[in-house]
Amino acid sequence: MDSICPQCLVRNAQKQSSADADLAATQEHLGSSRARFDVPSAEQLDALLPGIQVAELIGHGGMGAVYRGRQINLDRDVAIKILPREIQSSGQLGERFQREAQTLAKLHHPNIVSVFDFGNIEGLYYFVMEYVDGVTLRETIQSGSVTPDAALKMIPVICDALQFAHSLGVVHRDIKPENILIDHRGQIKIADFGLAKLVHRDEDAAEQLELTGTQQVMGTAKYMAPEQMTTSKTVDHRADIYSLGVVFYELLTGETPIGWFQPPSKKVAVDVRLDEVVLRTLESEPERRYQQVSEVKTAIENLSSSTPFGATLDNASKSKNGGFGSVQLxxxxxxxxxHYRWLHSLSTIFGLGVLPVLGFVLYRTISPIVGWAVLVAAIATVVYSIRIKxxxxxxxxxxxxxxxxxxxxxxxxxxxxxxxxxxxxxxxxxxxxxxxxxxxxxxxxxxxxxxxxxxxxxxxxxxxxxxxx
Structure with a gap:
């Protein structure tokens, strides 16, 4: 797959970012800046890690802290990521960390940030990863460098990386522009595979970790699939497809699809047939989405092969001329x-079932007055049920x-x-x-x-x- 033009994307993004903005973006990439944990200095970490020269702290947040360093024996730049010490409250973290880290280390793909090493030193869990010298997709979006054509080249690349991970049973769980990196050659790299699962819940524990800081990281709700909001146990690879749809929509329009939103073709001059692709990835129910991320790539490529995206028309022209002749959803x-549905259901059950029966029993066994009082309460509950509906x-x-x-x-x-x-x-x-x-x-x-x-x-x-x- 051809890389994205680095001059059009990376350099423009860097021009738009001051040193403070870079740090803020990195912190957002790692998690909420409000998440707090004791972050070692570069010097302190350097003393702990043999064979690695730790140069500087790049950023930190609820997902941990990232440092730039150099692996001395191999003479290569690396990124060192440490996890928050707070997650050590999980008694089985060591075994889980070992299992998850081994899985992540198997993700050898040109568009996935590689994990070179991992370990635990003095209770500090860390990853040694590929260092990507570039910018995040968030910075690229903010620079205004992403055109619809560029977006349509990026998404298939991201699809390839996600499909590879999904084929190995790895779900990202936190796809967003901050976790998509672009290096100086224009190569796309997805970072932090599986770390959301590792940090935020223990599959083997009976209860989830109650970490204020890390739960703020999971608070990038506008990129999360609806099923991630309710339970983690049923989340599968289709949650990544939803998150990819949010990123896709944002790349095309510059906005995220929150609440009532218009199809992309209503916001920018793109092929109206793209609406169906994007909206299908954003289905609330996993069963109604694409079932494999490779299907998203295929849908985009099929449209691209039939009509060049550069020759897009506005919706009015397509409608008047019968441009594509197909039904659009x-x-x-x-x-x-x-909230109101729950109240309505409960009040209906109590008003029509529980309270009348209870009133009848009390009328016969205790007192007619008490029975009639409960019956009046039943009528009031039914009235409330009707009103709440x-x-x-x-x-x-x-x-x-x-x-x-x-x-x-x-x-x-x-x-x-x-x-x-x-x-x-x-x-x-x-x-x-x-x-x-x-x-x-x-x-x-x-x-x-x-x-x-x-x-x-x-x-x-x-x-x-x-x-x-």
Whole structure:
């Protein structure tokens, strides 16, 4: 794979970074600067590590500290990363560290930062890694050097590295611009493979590590897959695909896809067919994403081979001329609500089941007054359940129209287009509505509304299948 032009990316990024900004970016790359642990000086670490001359501390954060050094016997520059001493509170860290480090050392790939050595000296766990003399992708983005064409060259390279790691059973868990490096030759390198897992949770322990500092590192929530927010046990390689999608979106648009966001082609002049690729990587449910990161690379290469990305058109031109003639899927809304759903479910159970039964029992066994009081409480609980359901209304905008799914009724869901009722649903946990819409230059576009109502969560997804005129 051809490397990315270093003159266009690395040098521009360096011009935009002062010494203080470099340090801040490095600290962000390592973790939150608010994370605190006792960081040894370069001189102190130099005295501990035989065969390595430690030159300077590059940066530190919740994931540890990184130093630049030189491996004397091999006469090469290296990076030394030490882990926070706080994680030593895990009784089985030594065995886990050995196992994870051996796995990381097997990741021999031109686009992955190599691990040369690892060990534990006086209770200090460390890695000796390849030193990348360059900048982070974060600095490159901030410099304004990344064009859509450059982004479309970067992503397949990152896909190759991730696919290689995934094939060995290694999940990164923390893909973000700070962990993607570009050296002076323009070569892309992914850093910190598996360190999030190593630092943040013990697979063998019954409970997770409660480390304030390191949990702040995991707080780069805008790059984390939804399943990483809830549990670590079910996270697999598809979490990396989601994070890659966030990076992809940011490379194309300069923004991260938070909340309600527009497809990339609505933000910048890129091929509208890229929207489907990016949005599929950003699916909330792992089953709806690409299942292998190699599929992302293939999708990009297939588009690239059929139409040069440099000859992109704006959406209006494509729509008017029927440029690509294929249906495009755009995500308008994808939200999951749990707070009010949980309250509604509990109040319904208590109001219609638990309290009436309890009231009847108390009426017969203790006192009619007590029984009637509990019955009144049951009625009040049902009223509260009905009121709390009013929060289950979802809106999205498309070409000047408002699509609304109203789930606030007792049973039937109602779907509105602007102020007109389009369809009434029924009682059920999962359902999908489809209806055509004509607006602006789109003809025959189809709105898809999908609802999944569970006991503790309710998810609403609104998409549009747009077709050229």
């Amino acid at each position: 755009h995500k308008l809304l994808d939200v999951t609500e749990s 009013r929060h289950q209304v979802f809106d999205a905008e498309y070409k000047g129209h408002t699509i609304r799914l109203d789930n606030s009724g007792t049973f039937a869901e109602k779907l509105y287009l602007d102020d007109g009722l389009v369809r009434t649903g029924g009682f059920g946990s999962k359902m999908e509505f489809r209806f055509p819409i004509k607006a602006g230059e789109g003809t025959g576009d189809e709105i898809i509304v999908w609802l999944d109502a569970g006991f503790s969560t309710i998810r609403c997804r609104i998409e549009v299948e747009s077709k050229p005129a």
